[in-house]
Amino acid sequence: MRKLIAFILAFIAFGALATETISLKEIKPGMKGFGLTVVQGLEISRFEVEVVDVLDEPGERNDFIVVRVFGEAIQRSGGIAQGMSGSPVYFEDKLAGALSRAATWALDREKPLGLVTPIESMLQLLPELGEEEIPVPEDQNLRALGIERVILAGAPPKEVPSGALVAWPISVPLVASGLSSRALRLLEEGVDLGRLDHPILGLLPPWHRRLPGFSELGFTKILSAPAGQGRESLGFQPGAPVGVALSLGDFTIGALGTVTLVEDEKILAFGHPFLFSGPCRYFLTGAAILDTVAAMDVSYKFGTLTELRGGVFVDRWPGIAGRTDRRPLPIEARFTVAGEATGKFQVQLVDEPRLSPLLFYVAGVEAVDATLNRIGPGTARVKYTINGRGLPRPFTRENVVLSTSDLAVYIPWEAALVLDVLAYNEFRDPLLTAVELEAEVSKGFSAVEILDLRTDRSSYQPGEAIQFTVEVRTWRGETRTLEGAIRVPRDLDTPYVELRAYGGPRLREKGEPAPTLKGLEDLLDYIEGIPTYDTLTVELFAVDPISQLMGEAWLYGVDSVSQRFPGSVVYGEVSLILPIGG
Numbered sequence: 001m002r003k004l005i006a007f008i009l010a011f012i013a014f015g016a017l018a019t020e021t022i023s024l025k026e027i028k029p030g031m032k033g034f035g036l037t038v039v040q041g042l043e044i045s046r047f048e049v050e051v052v053d054v055l056d057e058p059g060e061r062n063d064f065i066v067v068r069v070f071g072e073a074i075q076r077s078g079g080i081a082q083g084m085s086g087s088p089v090y091f092e093d094k095l096a097g098a099l100s101r102a103a104t105w106a107l108d109r110e111k112p113l114g115l116v117t118p119i120e121s122m123l124q125l126l127p128e129l130g131e132e133e134i135p136v137p138e139d140q141n142l143r144a145l146g147i148e149r150v151i152l153a154g155a156p157p158k159e160v161p162s163g164a165l166v167a168w169p170i171s172v173p174l175v176a177s178g179l180s181s182r183a184l185r186l187l188e189e190g191v192d193l194g195r196l197d198h199p200i201l202g203l204l205p206p207w208h209r210r211l212p213g214f215s216e217l218g219f220t221k222i223l224s225a226p227a228g229q230g231r232e233s234l235g236f237q238p239g240a241p242v243g244v245a246l247s248l249g250d251f252t253i254g255a256l257g258t259v260t261l262v263e264d265e266k267i268l269a270f271g272h273p274f275l276f277s278g279p280c281r282y283f284l285t286g287a288a289i290l291d292t293v294a295a296m297d298v299s300y301k302f303g304t305l306t307e308l309r310g311g312v313f314v315d316r317w318p319g320i321a322g323r324t325d326r327r328p329l330p331i332e333a334r335f336t337v338a339g340e341a342t343g344k345f346q347v348q349l350v351d352e353p354r355l356s357p358l359l360f361y362v363a364g365v366e367a368v369d370a371t372l373n374r375i376g377p378g379t380a381r382v383k384y385t386i387n388g389r390g391l392p393r394p395f396t397r398e399n400v401v402l403s404t405s406d407l408a409v410y411i412p413w414e415a416a417l418v419l420d421v422l423a424y425n426e427f428r429d430p431l432l433t434a435v436e437l438e439a440e441v442s443k444g445f446s447a448v449e450i451l452d453l454r455t456d457r458s459s460y461q462p463g464e465a466i467q468f469t470v471e472v473r474t475w476r477g478e479t480r481t482l483e484g485a486i487r488v489p490r491d492l493d494t495p496y497v498e499l500r501a502y503g504g505p506r507l508r509e510k511g512e513p514a515p516t517l518k519g520l521e522d523l524l525d526y527i528e529g530i531p532t533y534d535t536l537t538v539e540l541f542a543v544d545p546i547s548q549l550m551g552e553a554w555l556y557g558v559d560s561v562s563q564r565f566p567g568s569v570v571y572g573e574v575s576l577i578l579p580i581g582g
Contacts, residue, residue, distance in 0.1 A: 019238075019261055022094035024118045027054050027065055033091035035099055036239025037073060037084050037258050038289045038301075042232065044239040045073035049089055052113065065089070065097060065116035077292040079112045082173045083301025086258035086269040086319065088238040089116045095238070098122060098260040098271030098319060117271040121318040122260060172244075172255040172270060173301055174214060175225040179251055182375075183366040184222050187253065189213045191361055193417055195409070199505050199530050202514070203421045203523070211358040211420065217275060225290075228252065228304035233286040236262050236309070236324065242269045243285035243305035244312050244320065246355055248330075249347040251363050254305045256287050257320075265310075265325040274315050281328035281351050282312035282320075332434040333360055335367035335412075339380075339441035343371030351432055353423035357416045364412025364437060372441065378407040379446040381567055383438045384415040386422070390431035392521045400534045402447055402569040411439050418527060427520045447475040448565050450536065450572035453501045459579040460497075463490040466578070468538060470501050474568070484561050486540050488580065494542040496579050498555060503570030504533040511544035511554030536570045537562040 031051040039045045048071040055064045067089065069080060077084070080102040087099040101115035176184060190213030194201060201209070214222060234240040236259050245254035261268040267284070274282075286306035310324035330348035337343045345367040349359045369375065379402045386395045395418070401410040415437055422430045449472060456467040465487045473479045488497065508514070515526050531537055539560035547554035 019263060020094045021119045022091050022096050024054065024056055024063055024065070024096075024120060027051055027091060027096060029053050031091050033089060033096065035069065035087045035089045037087040037099075038234070038239065038241050039073050039076050039292045040289055042234055042288075044234070044237070045076075047071040047073040047087075049091075049116075051091070055115075063118050063121060064101070065118065066103070067099075067114050067116055069099070069112050069114050074112060077301075080114050081292050081301055083241070083256045083289070083292070083303070084258055085172055086242070086260045086271050088258075088260045095119050095261060098258075098268070100271030100319070117318055119261070122268050122271065172257045172274060173303075174219050174222040174253070174255050175304060176222050176254075177225050177227045177252045177304060179224065179253070179362070179366055180369060181224070182369065183251075183362050184224060186362045186365060187213060187222055187358070188215045188219075190216060191358060191416070193420065195413055197507055198414070198417065199507060200414070200417050200421060200527060202508060203527075204424070208420075208424070211361065211416070212354070213358070222253075223302060225302070225304040228285075228288060228306040231288045231304065231306050233288045233306040236267055236286075238262065241287035241289050241301070241303060242267070243287035244274055244322075245283035245285045245305050245308070246350050246352070247347050247359050247363065248283055248285070248305075248308060250345040251347050251366055252305055253359065254283070254285065256289070256301055256303050256305075260319065265323050267310075267322045267324065268319055269322070270319045272319060273317055274312075274320050275352075275354070276317070277315045277352065277354075280312060280315045282315070282322075283308055283328065283330070283348070283350060284310040284312050284322040284324065329431075329433070331356060331360075331432045333363055334434070334436045335364055336436075336438045337368055337371035337441060338439070340378075340443055341371050341373070343367060345370070356432070357420040357423060360419055360435060361412050361416035364416070365408045368408035368411050368439065368441070372408070375406055375408065376443075377404045377445065378402070378441055378443045379567070379569065380407055380411050380442070381440040382411055382414070384418075385434075385436045386415070386418065386432065387434040388422070388430040388432040390429050390520075391422075392519075392524070395524050395527070397528060397532075399532045400446075400567055400569055402445060402533075404445070407441065411441075412437060421523070421527075425520065425523060427523070430520070445475045446568040448503070448536070448568045448570045449473050449475075450501050450503060450570065450574055451479065453499065453538070453574040453576055455499065455576060455578065459581075460488050461581060462488050462492050464488055466499060466540070468499065468501075470536070470538060470574075472536070472570075482536070482563065484538060486538060486559055486561055488540070489558060492542055492558065492580065493545060494580055495548075496543065496577055497558070498541040498575055498577055499538065500541060500573065500575040501536065501538045502573040503536055505531045506537075506539075509541065509555045509557065510552075511547060511556035531562060532564070533569045534565050534567065535562050536565065 033049045050068045052066040097116040097118045100117040103113040191211040247253045257270045289303040311328040312322040314321040333347045335345045383398045452471040454469045470482045540558045541555040544554040
């Protein structure tokens, strides 16, 4: 009764279906039917399907139709290939569901078996994760094959346990165009946010120190594909290819699958989750299948994403659902690289906190690599602006970065870090709309090293001014001195102070509290106030009196003066301990 009510609710939600369906209860072992998919080009191919058994468990999350698939399309594909997920399966010319998992069992590996997600589950799109193992009742036909249980694995098994049918999702192939092998590797492996010590890292929780790559999301490889814009592709219909894009434009990244059901402007596909995000805002695109590769390990469809056709707004256990009459608002990312060479790139990114900062970072590295046509050292002035409907104002920041080995990986790093902070801020959704990054690159090194720090005296009284001299040297250039003064506060109660000269930002000292942020405006102000890498700062630190009671010496900043060297990275650190009141 519970299943019947859920199906009725799903039927009402989707309206009166024009496509006739067959329920799981009507499926019987031995029934023969067919499925639809594209193996190559614009032709939808038919493959044959025979029901081996029906797994009808309590609830819907572990309900599957176990089928044997065969025919010319399966032979050409080398079995059930990646990209076939979502292929509609019909019995009695009625839609039964979507091919969603490949399977194997110990006694027979030659005849491909697969699992079909019932159409009832796909219509409901319940956000439930399946159990790892499903027992097979005594009276089911799988028992006659020596199968006592079905194991839902994440990938093809190296060994199949005795008495088990092991099934795994037919992974959707991830494809990318316009990206180099290095950019693809970054997408797969992710990015360490702690590449440089930076105060902005303190705004993230300690367990969030990297942008996870697609390998951590369950994808084994990303295929480099030709650009799909202008390429002919089928309209959405059962069995036709479908694309789910995460970025569009000069750099395109997304996944290929198969359409299960089209009902007016609504589309169901895949038969299993993509990223399992629940509510989502992905781009729905057409897709062109160039060929199906019958590989030794896992066969897969090789294709490309074509034009934008709508949006995917549901990504749950039974599949994905999209609409052709609505498009998600993108994050417009624009990159301008100048100096050694000039290049301009534009990409539309999905607004997805788990992915947008990584996609932006990888696109930024690719923009620099493609413009410079080299990987190596250099210096870059960087300016980036972030806009969002949920931000109190546009956020703009300028900085300079330098590398002796690989400049490109540092150019978009801080902007991606700020995007990550905004995506997970505790106040409200920034509803990002645009990020623009400009980089002016030079091949040489523009840097200033801090060599020495001197003061006019060796000790001071509260209220007195400390006259200091900082000696610096430009990269392979001249040495110069800078003079300044900083005053010891009159009410300062500390046995000594530390006078420190350093370049760029610094991390928070133990004696300093975390910043007090009451809203997004405070958050933006705090980030804007962090010294840039072209800044030389002379700062006075005092000892926290409470820490002295514990036998430690925690410092906190009292006052500072700074000077910028536009376009040059300031590095090095020199400090002096100066007694107070001695």
